[in-house]
Amino acid sequence: MPGTLEGPLKAFAGDLDKCVRCGFCRELCPVGDLYPWEANFPRGKVQLLRALARGSLRVSNYIVDRMYFCTTCGYCSKRCPSGVRTNEAFEAARAEFIGLGLRAPEGHLRVVESVLRLGNPFGEAEGDRERWMPPWLRAGRRSKVLYWAGCMASYRLEETAISTAKILNAAGLDFTTLGRAEGDCGSILIRTGYWREAERLARENTKKFEGLGIGTLVTSCPGCFRTFANDYPKLFGIDLERDLGLEILHSSQLFERLMREGRIIASGLDMKVTYHDPCHLGRHMGVYDPPRNVIRGAGAELVEHSKSRWLASCCGAGGGFRSAHGELSLRQAARRAGQLSDLAVNAIVTACPFCVVNLRRGIEVFGSDMPVYDLPAFLEGATSRAK
Amino acid sequence: MGLEYGRLSEGLIAELESIVGPENISTRAEDLLCGSYEATPLIECKPDAILAPRTAEQISEILVLANRHRIPVTPRGAGTSLAGNSLTVAGGICLDMSSMKSILEFDGANQTIAVEPGVVCDTLNDYLADRGFFFPPDPASSSAATIGGMVANNSGGNRALKYGVTKDHVLWLEAVLPTGEIVRTGSRTLKSVSGYDLTRLLIGSEGTLAVITKVGLKVMPLPEARAVSLYIFDDVEEAVRTAVEIKSSGILPSMLEFMDEASSKASFEYAKMDCPEGCAVLVECDGWREAVEREAESIHRIALRRGPKFFERASSREEMERLISARKAALPALSRIAPTIFMEDFTVPMTKIPEAYARIARIPEGLDAPIGISTFGHIGEGNLHPNFLFDGSDPEQRRAFRKALDVLYREVVIPLGGSITGEHGVGLSRGDYMELEHGARVVGLMREIKRVFDPNMILNPYKAKGGPWPPPMDIGGPH
Numbered sequence: 001m002p003g004t005l006e007g008p009l010k011a012f013a014g015d016l017d018k019c020v021r022c023g024f025c026r027e028l029c030p031v032g033d034l035y036p037w038e039a040n041f042p043r044g045k046v047q048l049l050r051a052l053a054r055g056s057l058r059v060s061n062y063i064v065d066r067m068y069f070c071t072t073c074g075y076c077s078k079r080c081p082s083g084v085r086t087n088e089a090f091e092a093a094r095a096e097f098i099g100l101g102l103r104a105p106e107g108h109l110r111v112v113e114s115v116l117r118l119g120n121p122f123g124e125a126e127g128d129r130e131r132w133m134p135p136w137l138r139a140g141r142r143s144k145v146l147y148w149a150g151c152m153a154s155y156r157l158e159e160t161a162i163s164t165a166k167i168l169n170a171a172g173l174d175f176t177t178l179g180r181a182e183g184d185c186g187s188i189l190i191r192t193g194y195w196r197e198a199e200r201l202a203r204e205n206t207k208k209f210e211g212l213g214i215g216t217l218v219t220s221c222p223g224c225f226r227t228f229a230n231d232y233p234k235l236f237g238i239d240l241e242r243d244l245g246l247e248i249l250h251s252s253q254l255f256e257r258l259m260r261e262g263r264i265i266a267s268g269l270d271m272k273v274t275y276h277d278p279c280h281l282g283r284h285m286g287v288y289d290p291p292r293n294v295i296r297g298a299g300a301e302l303v304e305h306s307k308s309r310w311l312a313s314c315c316g317a318g319g320g321f322r323s324a325h326g327e328l329s330l331r332q333a334a335r336r337a338g339q340l341s342d343l344a345v346n347a348i349v350t351a352c353p354f355c356v357v358n359l360r361r362g363i364e365v366f367g368s369d370m371p372v373y374d375l376p377a378f379l380e381g382a383t384s385r386a387k
Numbered sequence: 388m389g390l391e392y393g394r395l396s397e398g399l400i401a402e403l404e405s406i407v408g409p410e411n412i413s414t415r416a417e418d419l420l421c422g423s424y425e426a427t428p429l430i431e432c433k434p435d436a437i438l439a440p441r442t443a444e445q446i447s448e449i450l451v452l453a454n455r456h457r458i459p460v461t462p463r464g465a466g467t468s469l470a471g472n473s474l475t476v477a478g479g480i481c482l483d484m485s486s487m488k489s490i491l492e493f494d495g496a497n498q499t500i501a502v503e504p505g506v507v508c509d510t511l512n513d514y515l516a517d518r519g520f521f522f523p524p525d526p527a528s529s530s531a532a533t534i535g536g537m538v539a540n541n542s543g544g545n546r547a548l549k550y551g552v553t554k555d556h557v558l559w560l561e562a563v564l565p566t567g568e569i570v571r572t573g574s575r576t577l578k579s580v581s582g583y584d585l586t587r588l589l590i591g592s593e594g595t596l597a598v599i600t601k602v603g604l605k606v607m608p609l610p611e612a613r614a615v616s617l618y619i620f621d622d623v624e625e626a627v628r629t630a631v632e633i634k635s636s637g638i639l640p641s642m643l644e645f646m647d648e649a650s651s652k653a654s655f656e657y658a659k660m661d662c663p664e665g666c667a668v669l670v671e672c673d674g675w676r677e678a679v680e681r682e683a684e685s686i687h688r689i690a691l692r693r694g695p696k697f698f699e700r701a702s703s704r705e706e707m708e709r710l711i712s713a714r715k716a717a718l719p720a721l722s723r724i725a726p727t728i729f730m731e732d733f734t735v736p737m738t739k740i741p742e743a744y745a746r747i748a749r750i751p752e753g754l755d756a757p758i759g760i761s762t763f764g765h766i767g768e769g770n771l772h773p774n775f776l777f778d779g780s781d782p783e784q785r786r787a788f789r790k791a792l793d794v795l796y797r798e799v800v801i802p803l804g805g806s807i808t809g810e811h812g813v814g815l816s817r818g819d820y821m822e823l824e825h826g827a828r829v830v831g832l833m834r835e836i837k838r839v840f841d842p843n844m845i846l847n848p849y850k851a852k853g854g855p856w857p858p859p860m861d862i863g864g865p866h
Binding site for chain 2: 017028
């Protein structure tokens with residue numbers, strides 16, 4: 001096994017050398033806090049990668065496991081005063097290892113294989129992807145907007161997809177979906193290091209978009225959003241904006257715009273809520289205000305937790321962590337749900353179906369019955385009221 | 388003088404494993420590497436095993452075993468020390484205390500709290516803030532530093548000017564002696580003078596006398612209001628003199644911080660703050676709203692007389708935190724301009740700060756290799772952190788840095804009546820200068836105290852007050 005790394009990690013050699021080991025990244029690291037062993041914290045991971053790059057350590061299963069023991073929440077990258085792109089380096093390390101012929105740990109591999117075989121991480125039949133679609137919604141129609149529901153909303157949180165479709169329809173938007181042809185965006189493959197396979201998916205998805213005449217691609221899932229908007233151009237040189245003239249939006253951004261234009265009428269939600277920033281929407285994509293504006297626009301009072309915006313704790317579901325470390329992921333979800341439910345609010349709202357599912361499980365474990373809404377379902381409730 | 392230690396055999400490792408459980412011990416090369424460093428640059432020392440104990444009883448069993456076989460044991464918190472304090476110089480066992488992180492008992496009426504040593508400072512303050520209290524010591528590393536590490540190093544930080552350092556907030560300790568006995572020092576009461584103050588002796592002992600397993604702290608009510616203001620000056624002397632005047636004016640700010648041009652530039656870049664380049668003075672007042680307003684206004688008048696090119700008063704809690712977090716990030720942010728940053732930590736009487744600063748600025752002139760210096764620090768306490776900026780992979784620059792340290796302590800700090808360390812500790816890097824500050828007899832007393840606690844010298848050997856210190860610190864290149 002080569003000691004010196006020549007794959008995707010090579011681009012991060014300068015970053016690894018910038019680490020002054022201050023340890024600031026230990027703060028809020030969800031996995032380090034669950035299992036406070038230095039090699040689990042970002043600083044430890046950086047030092048391991050640095051040793052690999054210098055050849056003083058060789059790639060081992062233990063190091064591979066450490067790199068996968070991470071929710072890719074991105075807090076450490078934002079926190080690092082030395083400017084080390086920690087999270088990006090860990091994702092690149094995963095790709096480096098896969099490129100060296102190693103395999104992802106078992107739990108991650110299960111979802112990877114499902115994505116490759118069935119186009120979704122849940123082992124579900126491809127045909128069931130459009131199960132959520134109301135009869136009035138036609139897939140694959142030439143339209144201005146393509147709504148990409150994503151795997152989680154299609155298979156596990158249909159309320160998100162259904163509410164989104166209803167809101168867009170009520171706003172008079174000319175939109176369509178890909179229905180059963182939608183498939184996977186590649187996020188899971190990217191996060192788990194299977195970049196070659198992800199690139200193949202990215203090219204297939206690009207072809208799907210080409211024939212539809214769409215100008216806007218809107219996603220429910222922040223993971224899909226990050227993948228289309230950031231990862232495709234950065235990792236594969238596929239710039240949907242430049243190449244296809246596509247505007248890529250997360251649904252919260254589209255809702256905010258439609259509200260501003262008066263095309264979504266929502267009001268009268270007499271409740272106090274707090275908002276949980278999904279890692280991939282907030283820290284990774286910098287989208288903090290649109291979901292908040294939508295919540296306020298619906299008439300609800302927004303109560304902020306001190307750990308919100310870029311400081312928001314992860315729900316524990318990201319980066320394949322939930323699939324691989326179910327129990328630890330749930331503990332993190334319970335902790336985050338507990339933090340939020342300690343506020344004097346009636347509900348938790350977020351803008352990510354993965355976060356919703358994990359936080360709902362977490363809140364149950366925490367012992368609270370506070371409702372957790374994904375933004376579309378929450379907004380749909382307010383629009384129904386406005387009618 | 389070297390110390391003789393036993394070898395951590397496979398049999399001993401198996402015994403240790405039976406004490407802490409297989410998931411809490413590692414001898415893997417990868418984990419040993421992760422236990423070989425802290426925030427101190429250039430020095431790395433691998434332990435032979437890392438253990439993450441969960442109870443004082445486990446630690447007692449570990450120490451009995453280690454003492455019997457003369458195996459070095461070095462406790463470690465978050466590994467944010469800056470003087471090699473937790474490095475396992477003689478190998479042996481690294482005792483990672485991060486897993487002992489429970490908040491045990493909060494008593495609002497008596498304003499006390501008991502915690503395990505692995506509780507992180509900011510986590511404790513989040514917990515206390517929800518209840519209307521705070522724990523004042525506030526090191527720059529508060530987001531990671533553990534209470535155990537702070538007690539062991541007697542950490543200070545930004546608010547020491549008004550609230551003192553860690554030792555001023557510790558009521559009692561539970562600790563395990565190197566010979567295995569679990570002892571309790573101090574009292575739950577705010578006043579107690581029965582016997583020698585062993586609590587104070589353990590505080591700042593850098594893990595050389597005992598392993599701290601519980602900490603009883605006194606906490607304070609959160610102040611009603613705070614005001615945080617930033618002043619930037621073109622001229623370093625104007626900035627320093629502004630701080631001296633504020634301190635001498637009869638106002639007691641909760642924070643009075645200084646950053647020279649290079650460190651403020653790096654910090655503000657990190658915090659994405661749009662400030663002009665220059666030397667920064669950061670002041671915080673806290674207390675009753677009306678008092679804070681009056682103090683902030685008085686400070687403003689003093690600062691304006693010195694002609695700052697820029698000033699800003701934070702208008703929200705978020706802005707206050709942003710300014711303070713920029714200051715806290717000064718050290719790691721400097722890594723943006725030099726590959727190696729070695730941070731020093733001296734104190735002098737506040738009025739000697741301008742002279743000290745001027746002498747430090749001249750240090751590079753007498754060196755054979757280019758060494759940069761950027762200084763920031765807790766100017767209100769006369770505690771400056773000159774940061775030596777160089778390339779640690781270059782042997783000539785490393786030698787020049789050694790010389791710079793010598794000049795700093797022998798020609799600046801001690802002649803000006805200062806101390807070689809204000810808050811970071813002696814650790815591995817300042818042992819050479821202990822006699823310079825304290826004289827041979829006092830250092831001898833410290834060594835005798837060490838022998839009383841730790842006859843076999845197994846706890847954190849070669850460190851702090853306990854000596855003996857290794858030959859002049861070997862600053863090797865990175866591994």
